[in-house]
Amino acid sequence: MMFLSRLTLTLQDHRAFRITDDYSIHRVVYSLFPENADAGRILYADRGMRNAFHTILILSKIRPVCSPETPQNIETKEIEPGFLKHSRYAFEILLNPVRSKSHTKQLEPIKGEILQYEWFLEKAAANGFTLTPEDKSRLVIHSEQTLTFRQKDTPERKVTHHRVRFSGTLTVSDPELFQKAFEQGIGRAKAFGFGMLQLVPVWD
Secondary structure (H helix, E strand, C coil): CCEEEEEEEEHHHHHHCCCCCHHHHHHHHHCCCCCCCCHHHEEEEEEEEECCEEEEEEEECCCCCCCCCCCCCEEEEECCHHHHHCCEEEEEEEECCEEECCCCCCEEECCCHHHHHHHHHHHHHHCCEECCHHHHHHCEEEEEEEEEEECCCCCCCEEEEEEEEEEEEEEECCHHHHHHHHHHCCCCCHHHCCCCCEEEECCC
16 A cells, blocks of 8 residues: 655745755655654655645655644545556656766766666666657656755765656556556655656556
8 A cells, every 4th residue: 555645835834844955855754754664665756836835745655644743734645556557657757867887886977868868768677667759759858956965964974966857658568667666766865855756647
């Protein structure tokens, strides 16, 4: 069973919970779950601010719970069993495209739309979906700002995320792998709002 939640934050929430960067959003999202919750079972997507309301979508194996120490405006519903039975979907996903340098194993960002496109096709194949020629013509790749912050527990360590948003349509090639990708996310930095497949079925 999976739960999809919509957390709505007001400007007052931003002040009350000191929401200023990626790490503070991570902190607020994870405050809705038990401390022993499996971090790999929580995905979220920051949908940004609109009309003074900040929306965050959350996908989780357990239902989030509000407390006096958390924001209160959250709506949750169960994902219907048949949701992943379709063959085609419109999608959007925020990813952190990186590769390991062969000689140092250090991660380096993948820059340039052509290289990001090739990297995304590799990720698609490994996660149970493909892009038909029609899908490829619809694919939109949008590089967003690079975000850097320091974690509270390790302030000496700087964390950098290279934000690239992919959107378009996809075709499921391996339902089992695709379900795993939906439930567990794709790529790195999933604990900081990357890797959540946002899907809408495309009806044939």
